[in-house]
Structures are given as structure tokens and as C-alpha cells.
Amino acid sequence: MKTLLEVTGLAKDFDGTQVLKGVHLTVYEGEMVAIMGRSGSGKSTLLYGISGMDKPTSGSVSLFDREITSLDDDQMSELRLRHMGFVFQHAYLLHKLSVMDNIVLPGFKAGALSRDDVNQRGKALMEKTGISSVAAHDPGKVSGGQLQRAAICRALINDPDILFADEPTGALNSRATQEIMDIFNRINREGTTVVLVTHDAKVAARADRIIFLVDGLIQDELALGKHEADEQAQAAREKKIFEWLEHQGF
Ligand SMILES: Nc1ncnc2c1ncn2[C@@H]1O[C@H](COP(=O)(O)OP(=O)(O)OP(=O)(O)O)[C@@H](O)[C@H]1O
Numbered sequence: 001m002k003t004l005l006e007v008t009g010l011a012k013d014f015d016g017t018q019v020l021k022g023v024h025l026t027v028y029e030g031e032m033v034a035i036m037g038r039s040g041s042g043k044s045t046l047l048y049g050i051s052g053m054d055k056p057t058s059g060s061v062s063l064f065d066r067e068i069t070s071l072d073d074d075q076m077s078e079l080r081l082r083h084m085g086f087v088f089q090h091a092y093l094l095h096k097l098s099v100m101d102n103i104v105l106p107g108f109k110a111g112a113l114s115r116d117d118v119n120q121r122g123k124a125l126m127e128k129t130g131i132s133s134v135a136a137h138d139p140g141k142v143s144g145g146q147l148q149r150a151a152i153c154r155a156l157i158n159d160p161d162i163l164f165a166d167e168p169t170g171a172l173n174s175r176a177t178q179e180i181m182d183i184f185n186r187i188n189r190e191g192t193t194v195v196l197v198t199h200d201a202k203v204a205a206r207a208d209r210i211i212f213l214v215d216g217l218i219q220d221e222l223a224l225g226k227h228e229a230d231e232q233a234q235a236a237r238e239k240k241i242f243e244w245l246e247h248q249g250f
């Protein structure tokens with residue numbers, strides 16, 4: 001397995017308090033990794049640190065064999081735009097633009113494809129995630145699940161190598177959550193590496209591996225193997241996770 005992301009001794013302080021205390025983590029190409037842990041354990045801080053959204057206090061983050069902690073803002077923006085996708089709990093789409101325009105905007109910005117090709121790709125992504133019918137709508141007038149699908153399409157418009165997500169289903173009901181996770185699993189099967197933060201064991205059950213963070217350090221990890229669309233297998237994975245989480249004191 002090829003290493004995509006190598007995190008060594010990652011530390012982050014806020015106002016003199018150490019929030020990340022020297023995290024070591026390797027993510028392999030094609031993996032889907034879930035980060036779990038109590039509120040305040042540093043999950044979001046870790047995600048922002050490993051994705052270059054935030055500069056760590058110390059430590060190293062190597063992504064695609066490039067040390068990203070030493071890149072300047074322009075180099076980092078460039079890398080983010082072309083190689084990484086981000087999804088958050090809330091979609092933050094621009095309200096003056098249609099759903100479709102929001103999705104294709106980062107594609108135009110990257111400039112790797114013609115506008116026609118970007119539009120084609122945007123349409124294909126909307127088709128795949130089931131939101132073609134709301135392409136022309138204002139983001140304020142679609143459902144939470146549709147909005148999150150749009151955010152995923154936007155994150156995928158430049159065909160990123162890795163997708164980072166912080167509680168991507170945190171604002172959704174259980175049905176929309178499962179639908180969104182079906183999309184994540186599909187994207188992952190098609191080759192995009194995924195690292196996501198979640199509180200939800202059902203969501204984590206979609207990942208190949210779960211890491212558990214306690215006070216800014218990885219306390220343990222659970223390897224599950226690739227997810228299959230099979231209810232019984234999903235239930236068995238969830239059971240395993242609940243037992244493991246209990247063992248973690250979650
Ligand atoms: N920008 C910041 N300035 C100061 N303190 C911060 C900042 N961001 C995070 N923290 C602190 O770092 C700690 C970890 O925060 P973080 O957001 O990473 O936790 P989390 O595990 O994602 O929690 P949650 O599950 O609630 O989202 C918390 O104590 C938080 O208050």
C-alpha cells in the first residue's frame with residue numbers, strides 16, 4: 001500500500017494550551033479513515049492540521065510526498081484547490097449563485113479543464129449524487145441532504161486525491177446520513193482517499209479504519225476492512241465499534 005499522508009509528531013497549541021500533543025498517523029492511498037473521540041479531544045484541530053487548513057505548532061505533515069507545513073499560503077491554496085476536497089457539517093454555499101454554479105466555481109478557478117468540461121463534470125456529479133433536479137435552485141431553497149450532496153459535488157469538482165470531512169452528516173437525519181455515506185463509500189471505491197471526523201458509530205462503520213483521539217493523542221485504532229453494501233455486515237461492524245468505543249470509555 002502506498003502512503004498518501006504521513007503525519008509525525010503533530011502538535012498544536014492554542015493560547016499556551018496543547019490541544020494536539022504529537023500525533024502520528026499514516027493514511028494509505030485508497031483508504032477511508034474515520035476519526036472519533038469526545039468533544040474537545042482535538043478531532044477538528046487534527047483534521048485542519050493534516051489538511052493544511054491550519055498551521056501546526058510543530059511536527060510534520062507529508063501529503064503526496066510533499067511537506068505541507070512549510071508551504072506558503074499561495075502554494076497551499078494551489079494544492080488544496082487541485083488535490084484536496086473539503087466537506088463540513090454545514091455546506092456554506094454562496095446564496096447568490098445556483099446549486100450548479102456553486103459546484104462548478106472551484107473548477108473554473110482551477111482552470112485545468114475548459115468551462116464546458118467543468119460544466120459537464122458538475123452535471124455528472126449532480127446526476128451521481130441525485131441532485132440534478134435542484135441544479136438551478138438557490139441553495140437556500142433545497143433540503144439539508146441536498147445541500148450536503150451539493151457540497152460533496154463541489155468538493156469533488158477538481159477530482160481530488162483526498163477528501164477531508166468534518167462531521168459531514170452532523171446536521172442530517174438518519175436517512176440522509178445513510179444516503180450521504182453511500183456516496184462517500186462510492187467515491188472511495190472509485191479511488192478517492194477519505195478522512196472524516198464523526199461522532200456517529202454508524203457513520204464510522206463505513207470506514208476501513210477508525211482512530212480514537214483522547215486529549216490530543218491517538219489512543220487506539222480499529223481496523224474494519226472495506227465496507228460492503230450488506231445490512232448484516234454493516235450491523236456486525238456497528239456492534240464491533242460499539243464494543244470498541246465502550247472499551248475506549250466513550
Ligand atoms: N481557534 C482556537 N482557539 C482556541 N482554542 C481552540 C481553537 N480551536 C480549538 N480550540 C480548542 O482546542 C480543543 C479541541 O478542539 P477541537 O475543535 O479540535 O475539538 P473536537 O474534538 O473537534 O470537538 P467537537 O467534537 O466538539 O467538534 C478544545 O478545547 C477547543 O476549545
Ligand SMILES: [Mg+2]
Nearest residue numbers: 043044045166
Ligand atoms: Mg470538531
